[in-house]
Amino acid sequence: MSDLLERLRGRGWRMTAQRRVVAEVLDGDHVHLTADEVHARAVERLPEISRATVYNTLGELVTLGEVLEVSTDRRAKRYDPNAHRPHHHLVCAQCGAIRDVHPTGNPLADLPATERFGFTISDVEVTYRGVCPNCAAA
């Protein structure tokens, strides 16, 4: 993740304690935190960090392409630091757990020209929904 900090500095990002903390919180694999969760964890390390800063920083990371926004439920957006490997998501309809998945095939190729209505398509988002083993057992 320090690569991330390096990359950001290289792009002229002004490095502040707040931004560093947000980037650190997002470290790890299969992490899909809401903005509020990011804020909560950031506060543990930097108690005076404000919500607005967390939102700003997350927004910038998304713009820079370092983090993906995913909206698997209709509550809060989640932030996925695994932005450099394309992937989709598998969501538990009951507990909301999220896993990154890598389907075979290319959904873009599955949309014939007649079904494109003249759109220039740039992106496909696939969300699988189901029940996770934990919830199925309960």
Place this chain on the structure above:
Amino acid sequence: MSDLLERLRGRGWRMTAQRRVVAEVLDGDHVHLTADEVHARAVERLPEISRATVYNTLGELVTLGEVLEVSTDRRAKRYDPNAHRPHHHLVCAQCGAIRDVHPTGNPLADLPATERFGFTISDVEVTYRGVCPNCAAA
């Protein structure tokens, strides 16, 4: 759409003016209204209908499988009455226009067992994003 009303009555739905109006508003193809838009149109026909009732009714229609919830942007949920023919969505990243599309292929088959993590998958949602002809021209 009166089929819908019939079906609902058959399921023991108590028919009220409010519910009828909400169902009528959702009539039509390629309609993807937000709850607020549904409310606005319902008010035209039944001025005293409340927002809570619209939300409740939409929620019930979703539970009954008569209407689909789609969240193409992260603002409001949209309600899609075309629930009986499986389809996916094509969204303009600029103006937010939504089209129903029918891709070939089956994305469910594209997720190998090793990528299912023990989930029982029940549903796949595919959202294509791009720029519509209108916005491209502007």
Place this chain on the structure above:
DNA sequence: GCTTGACTTAGACAAAGTCCATTGTAGGAT
């Protein structure tokens, strides 16, 4: 070590949606 403009802050604000106590009513029972 200054300066400056970018960054952060707190809190007000907004949009979307939920909750709840109260009031109303559809539809079966009489």
Place this chain on the structure above:
DNA sequence: ATCCTACAATGGACTTTGTCTAAGTCAAGC
């Protein structure tokens, strides 16, 4: 036809998620 009652509707308070702004702070270049 009227009455009953469980289910539905109401409206307003509340919650959640996110944005905006004015004022204060600070990283980084000089």
